[in-house]
Amino acid sequence: MNARLNAEINTNxxxxxxxxxxxxxxWLVALLVALPVLSVFYLALFPKENIWSHLAETVxxxxxxxxxxxxxxxxxLAVATGVVTAWLVTMxxxxxxxxxxxxxxxxxxxxxxxxxxxxxxLLEYAGPVQxxxxxxxxxxxxxxxxxxxxxxxxxxxxxxxxxxxxxxxLLVRAxxxxxxxxxxxxxxxxxxxxxxSFLRISLPIARPAVAVGLALVSMETxxxxxxxxxxxxxxxxxxxYDTWLNMGNLGGSAQIASLMMFFVxxxxxxxxxxxxxxxxxxSSDRFKAIDTYKLTGWKAAFAWTVCALPILLGFxxxxxxxxxxxxxxxxxxxxxxxLTYAGNSFFLSATAALITILIALLLAYxxxxxxxxxxxxxxxxxxxxxxxxxxVLAIGVIIPLAAFDNVVDDFMRSTFDISTGxxxxxxxxxxxxxxxxxxxxxxxxAVESSLNKITPTMDMASRSLGLNPxxxxxxxxxxxxxxxxxxxxxxxxxxxxxxxxxxxxxxxxNYDTLATFVYQFASDEMLEECSLAALxxxxxxxxxxxxxxxxxxxxxxxx
Amino acid sequence: MKKILSAVxxxxxxxxxxxxxADEVNIYSFRQAFLIKPLLEAFTExxxxxxxxxxxxxxxxxxxxxxxxxxxADVLLTSDIGPLYDAVEKGLLQPIESDLLNDNIPAKxxxxxxxxxxxxSRSRIIYASKDRVKEGEITSxxxxxxxxxKGRICTRSGKHTYNLSLIGSMVAxxxxxxxxxxxxxxxxxxxxxxxxxxxxxxxxxxQGECDLALGNSYYFGKMITNDKKPxxxxxxxxxxxxxxxxxxxxxxxxxxxxxxxxxxxHKDAAIKLIEFLSSEKAQQMYAEVNFEFPVREGTPRSExxxxxxxxxxxxxxxxxRVAELRSTAAKMVDKVGFDN
Numbered sequence: 091m092n093a094r095l096n097a098e099i100n101t102n103x104x105x106x107x108x109x110x111x112x113x114x115x116x117w118l119v120a121l122l123v124a125l126p127v128l129s130v131f132y133l134a135l136f137p138k139e140n141i142w143s144h145l146a147e148t149v150x151x152x153x154x155x156x157x158x159x160x161x162x163x164x165x166x167l168a169v170a171t172g173v174v175t176a177w178l179v180t181m182x183x184x185x186x187x188x189x190x191x192x193x194x195x196x197x198x199x200x201x202x203x204x205x206x207x208x209x210x211x212l213l214e215y216a217g218p219v220q221x222x223x224x225x226x227x228x229x230x231x232x233x234x235x236x237x238x239x240x241x242x243x244x245x246x247x248x249x250x251x252x253x254x255x256x257x258x259x260l261l262v263r264a265x266x267x268x269x270x271x272x273x274x275x276x277x278x279x280x281x282x283x284x285x286x287s288f289l290r291i292s293l294p295i296a297r298p299a300v301a302v303g304l305a306l307v308s309m310e311t312x313x314x315x316x317x318x319x320x321x322x323x324x325x326x327x328x329x330x331y332d333t334w335l336n337m338g339n340l341g342g343s344a345q346i347a348s349l350m351m352f353f354v355x356x357x358x359x360x361x362x363x364x365x366x367x368x369x370x371x372x373s374s375d376r377f378k379a380i381d382t383y384k385l386t387g388w389k390a391a392f393a394w395t396v397c398a399l400p401i402l403l404g405f406x407x408x409x410x411x412x413x414x415x416x417x418x419x420x421x422x423x424x425x426x427x428x429l430t431y432a433g434n435s436f437f438l439s440a441t442a443a444l445i446t447i448l449i450a451l452l453l454a455y456x457x458x459x460x461x462x463x464x465x466x467x468x469x470x471x472x473x474x475x476x477x478x479x480x481x482v483l484a485i486g487v488i489i490p491l492a493a494f495d496n497v498v499d500d501f502m503r504s505t506f507d508i509s510t511g512x513x514x515x516x517x518x519x520x521x522x523x524x525x526x527x528x529x530x531x532x533x534x535x536a537v538e539s540s541l542n543k544i545t546p547t548m549d550m551a552s553r554s555l556g557l558n559p560x561x562x563x564x565x566x567x568x569x570x571x572x573x574x575x576x577x578x579x580x581x582x583x584x585x586x587x588x589x590x591x592x593x594x595x596x597x598x599x600n601y602d603t604l605a606t607f608v609y610q611f612a613s614d615e616m617l618e619e620c621s622l623a624a625l626x627x628x629x630x631x632x633x634x635x636x637x638x639x640x641x642x643x644x645x646x647x648x649x
Numbered sequence: 650m651k652k653i654l655s656a657v658x659x660x661x662x663x664x665x666x667x668x669x670x671a672d673e674v675n676i677y678s679f680r681q682a683f684l685i686k687p688l689l690e691a692f693t694e695x696x697x698x699x700x701x702x703x704x705x706x707x708x709x710x711x712x713x714x715x716x717x718x719x720x721x722a723d724v725l726l727t728s729d730i731g732p733l734y735d736a737v738e739k740g741l742l743q744p745i746e747s748d749l750l751n752d753n754i755p756a757k758x759x760x761x762x763x764x765x766x767x768x769x770s771r772s773r774i775i776y777a778s779k780d781r782v783k784e785g786e787i788t789s790x791x792x793x794x795x796x797x798x799k800g801r802i803c804t805r806s807g808k809h810t811y812n813l814s815l816i817g818s819m820v821a822x823x824x825x826x827x828x829x830x831x832x833x834x835x836x837x838x839x840x841x842x843x844x845x846x847x848x849x850x851x852x853x854x855x856q857g858e859c860d861l862a863l864g865n866s867y868y869f870g871k872m873i874t875n876d877k878k879p880x881x882x883x884x885x886x887x888x889x890x891x892x893x894x895x896x897x898x899x900x901x902x903x904x905x906x907x908x909x910x911x912x913x914x915h916k917d918a919a920i921k922l923i924e925f926l927s928s929e930k931a932q933q934m935y936a937e938v939n940f941e942f943p944v945r946e947g948t949p950r951s952e953x954x955x956x957x958x959x960x961x962x963x964x965x966x967x968x969x970r971v972a973e974l975r976s977t978a979a980k981m982v983d984k985v986g987f988d989n
Binding site for chain 2: 145147149215216230232233321322328331336338418484489511591595606610611
């Protein structure tokens, strides 16, 4: 139905030049964004030696199993936490709910590697927790008692889930907010309990949101290096870096990275295929207030605890500990140029967020205008960067940029006898390019899903009133999806603030962001020396996080 | 599209690359900026040459490689022989001739053709519990394989470059098969899965998790002087330092070093920087601040180092050979499942 309507709009109104303009620019941008990934594929063609026989004989099973355990563990925990808390703060009323709505996003501002360092300090043998236990029970050495090892697979799963569940929470909450009362009312009238109604109605409708959230969480997990390396967990990314740095086989590691990428992409496509026939538009009563369940007594206490726990673990404890260290290092405020580092972080992240939004709009809108399979392919293709480890992607960024610079330089030298040197390599452009490639998937997903919720009849009305596609986008769609766009931009912004490997490798001389400043100490396990900068990352990240929850909630008032 | 373009133009404006002025030198560094900052400040003060730094532990070689003849990098600074060797293999460095460097740095700590120069050395030593390990109970790396140490040894990941160098030196000494047997036996003696950095291993000895730990020598100086974290002084006080293999080949050594890149735009300044880093003044700073051993003959080690470490015999093996064997060592770590 929808496809036919679209086809009609476009065959009747569009002209071929318009088609080619949208089609051409979409593919051009998609190709540009895909260049780093293509460069990694290219690298994969030239391994120093075949790495697979060695891997298969030795550690490949360990890598594969560990990676799967990590993905499943983090995914399950993040989805459970995200969905349950989202449902509680959206569909129920209990004391503190208003605060939980935004506070549940706070852990998103904490980088995974920082939380890993904090909890190791807290829970290891010499940390305050075990020391207190020893004093209390009179134990002498580590051999006198059992305590869970934080540097383990389970530890890594917890750390990653603590800071990644907000992806699921954010998306699922938005989906709950958009759901119609009438469906739920009907299910209740037909005898469903609130729980049954949640399982049979709310959750299935929110499935696309859960899937997208889970995909983001999985890709972040599979590409994490900081946490797994620190915890000595042998996941695939350990194999990638080992092959590259210790065996001097960048080509071999590009093969592992590419293979991992295909694995993730296949999973995502399978999920999409499974719900290909579902389609939802905004319900007509979405501007009505949601009917919420009022919780009292132990139920309210339970809901409160369930919502408070992730905030405590993912935000309050790390911030409290970092704060304790930071107070002892306040002299850094004078010695170090934090204002510049924060300014750099902000500039890079804000620019990258803006660019990814513009690209996402272009990709999603031209896909809407002309429902060609190839345009969908272009959009998907451009999003591949998210499924690749940051450092490998950084090499993929270096190659095309340096090639471009050198070609321009050669040309200018031979023609005008001027050397232009490196125009893009080693500049902030390279970092912003890397961020855009890496996080485009985040914004494309969000922009696309907001656009999809606008019924095609809107387009038809606008176009029949004489607006061209671009005018329709600016005057009809943009105002309608403003909320979705802002939240996509904010998510990308916070992600960029935390990004580390690409920033390290690509940055200009004497250029530090908050994240790179943290890293140079943290990589030497000197958490205290970088606690102040780590807190600043969190602080700068909190502002957009709070804005984010505001924009979502404001789409619908609740009763 | 217009918006994208103007945003790109805007960002390019902010991102003007470092101007190629004559009185500066550009460093791609594998060492943390805060470690080399005092040295570079002293260099600038002495020569008036400004030093620009990019620090990353990976990806810098690839950056030099692809930037090619337009690369702004003049000097590659590393904390290990590994990347220097890789850079030579990829043809990223150029040989330089400097009598001063040849005088300052002993031949075993520089490449024969002047492509790289060691600036500091460090030994990979055994930290043994004062309480639980008797003097003379362990004297060599080979001893680590003795079953009497079962469940008593701690180390960081076998894949860490410091351990790979040590394993490489075992391969060079004993051949691949024997070295692999040794590594498997050491694996069987581990008290816990390899994790944490070198400092964390000494801490584990202090806490009774294990009795022996492998670690680089300078960590001892960093711990025993750590007034900000006094608990580290306690860790350091709980161990004896054992320089292995004093009766035969000597303790395993590694270097931090530097080389001039092939297309260095400021070659003279680059040579000046490396010469400065090998000078009496800089070598002393390395020794005092970071507790590394100066490579320069005649520069005294820090008093503290002398007090605790004294003189010891260094393994004379060719460092290039050790670096070459890293890949073999990395595979060996996989084969015996050292990190699993």
